[in-house]
Amino acid sequence: MECKNCKQLLKENDKFCSACGAKVITQRLTFSTLLFEVREHVLNLENNRPLHTFIDLFIRPKKVVDGFVNGVRKRYINPFGYMTVAVTLFGLFLFFFIEDYGAAMSTISTSMNGAEIQNELSHKINNITLKYQSLLFFLFIPFLALISKLVFLKNKKYNYFEHLIINTYGQAHISISATIIYFATIWFESVFGTIAGLITFVNIIYFAYLFKTLYSLSFWQIFLKTLLFIVILIPFIIAAGIGMWVVLLLSGQISLQELMEMQKAQQGISYIASSIINWTS
Structure with a gap:
């Protein structure tokens, strides 16, 4: 007999694999075993890694x-698995409510710029951003x-790679x-x-709390660190906005004529930038 997970040879009375630690299961799936799996891995907090992590x-x-x-x-789901849960859950939400969410984000992005942007172009930009939302999510981390x-x-x-883990956990957690x-x-x-308009602010607050906890900082220390983070982030957001316009x-998803219809090119860039902030929060 061998382990069904790693193919390690097992002894007749082994209950767990000595190589990978997987439980040895020999019986077929029945209603009672299915109930046991649900109870152990969904309803049992200690074994429900996604819920425990959350x-x-x-x-x-x-x-x-x-x-x-x-x-x-x-004990916990790994950050990349947690990110997958976040993207899947948000994808499910968009499947049912994409029009409502797109309209809300369009309104928020427009109000952030303090100027009226043509509805047709605004709608097109939000649809494009929605299309590549998952990609933006992963690239931004x-x-x-x-x-x-x-x-x-x-x-x-x-x-740096540990900061990558921190930010992956944090972004996935905010998204979920x-x-x-x-x-x-x-x-x-x-x-x-x-609620949608406050998510960016909540994102900042949570990450401040996260790093304050990780580095054991005082309130004023994390306050100054957060301000520094925002100052460094602004050029990245502007560069991302310019980059998105170029792409x-x-x-051909946006024409030069449509770009010229903006009051100023800077307005278009700021609109894309504000969209990026909202979509990746």
């Missing part, structure tokens, strides 16, 4: 992050990790939390618009 990233994020960095793998590493450059506790709230508030237009123009 709760602990609120109340003890240091334990989750440091646990993964130090080699703990079984390495830049956030670089910025957070620069902010804590003098503190050698975490290297926001999506759950979106599902609950999408039915109430005014409430949903307010949209070269790919």
